[in-house]
Amino acid sequence: MLEVLTDSFRSAINKIRFSDDEKSLKSALENLKKALLKADVHHKIVRDLLRNVELETKAKGIGQVNFLRSLKTHLTTILTVPGHQGFVFASKPPTTVLMVGLQGSGKTTTTVKLANYLKLKQKKVLVVACDLQRLAAVEQLRQLCSANEIDLYFEDASANPVSIAKNAMKKAKEGLYDVILVDTAGRLAIDAELMDQLEAIKKELTPDEIFYVADSMTGQDAVKSAVTFHEKITLSGVILSKFDGDGKGGVALGIAEQTNVPLRFIGVGEKVADLEHFIPDRIVSRLMG
Numbered sequence: 001m002l003e004v005l006t007d008s009f010r011s012a013i014n015k016i017r018f019s020d021d022e023k024s025l026k027s028a029l030e031n032l033k034k035a036l037l038k039a040d041v042h043h044k045i046v047r048d049l050l051r052n053v054e055l056e057t058k059a060k061g062i063g064q065v066n067f068l069r070s071l072k073t074h075l076t077t078i079l080t081v082p083g084h085q086g087f088v089f090a091s092k093p094p095t096t097v098l099m100v101g102l103q104g105s106g107k108t109t110t111t112v113k114l115a116n117y118l119k120l121k122q123k124k125v126l127v128v129a130c131d132l133q134r135l136a137a138v139e140q141l142r143q144l145c146s147a148n149e150i151d152l153y154f155e156d157a158s159a160n161p162v163s164i165a166k167n168a169m170k171k172a173k174e175g176l177y178d179v180i181l182v183d184t185a186g187r188l189a190i191d192a193e194l195m196d197q198l199e200a201i202k203k204e205l206t207p208d209e210i211f212y213v214a215d216s217m218t219g220q221d222a223v224k225s226a227v228t229f230h231e232k233i234t235l236s237g238v239i240l241s242k243f244d245g246d247g248k249g250g251v252a253l254g255i256a257e258q259t260n261v262p263l264r265f266i267g268v269g270e271k272v273a274d275l276e277h278f279i280p281d282r283i284v285s286r287l288m289g
């Protein structure tokens, strides 16, 4: 993802020629504004960010060093949402996680990535196939789990996702699993039926975490869907998939700012190992080049 935002940031930053006066600060802010809007960052975030950077740079003394330092601080602040970071285990196993998101967002792949990440931490993980919306989803999970030696619980496609979730939990408790990751149904767009199903699964399992998988390449649409999912089922974490693609970087800033849900991981490729912790200042350093 970072390409577009990084390139435009770099070019905006490279254009900054401070001669330590207000005029050069204004033109630096103008370049930055264009870069941020081009990267699909919401205009309200841009406005607030620029205002903060302007005030701080003026207070500390107009110049390139203060400008860049202030920009870095404020971007990091936006991305640092208080709450859990990375993966947090419940005090009583199994830690139960619902994986939610729109179809095509990378939810199924991310579920297996997370299972693999936990397996490498010597945890016993059960993936549960509750995405019966997309016919190929269960098969996709079966293949991915089998290739990576991850346990999968699935039932017939005619089964009810809520009863699958219930049966999977029974198996997880009996099998002394540490973590249960439930791949829920995605849709092309949010609809009432999808939300009702998610709510029913949530009620059945009382999960410790609800992770929303957002496609970094879909810009403001990903932000809007995150907001809607959060309103309906209360998310506890966000995983940004396809962070390696050339999507627009505004997604990370937008989701953090508009949902106030912590970003937990980023997906950086199609392979199972391509999952990284979301670390705000590292992301900002990458953004600023």
Ligand code: GDP
Binding pocket: 101, 102, 103, 104, 105, 106, 107, 108, 109, 110, 186, 240, 241, 242, 243, 244, 245, 266, 267, 268, 269, 270, 274
């Ligand atoms: P789902 O419909 O949300 O379950 O989406 P899938 O898990 O099937 O993913 C859709 C496509 O996105 C697949 O081709 C995945 O390989 C791809 N994908 C998922 N995560 C990433 C990622 O982090 N980087 C890249 N480049 N591709 C990804």
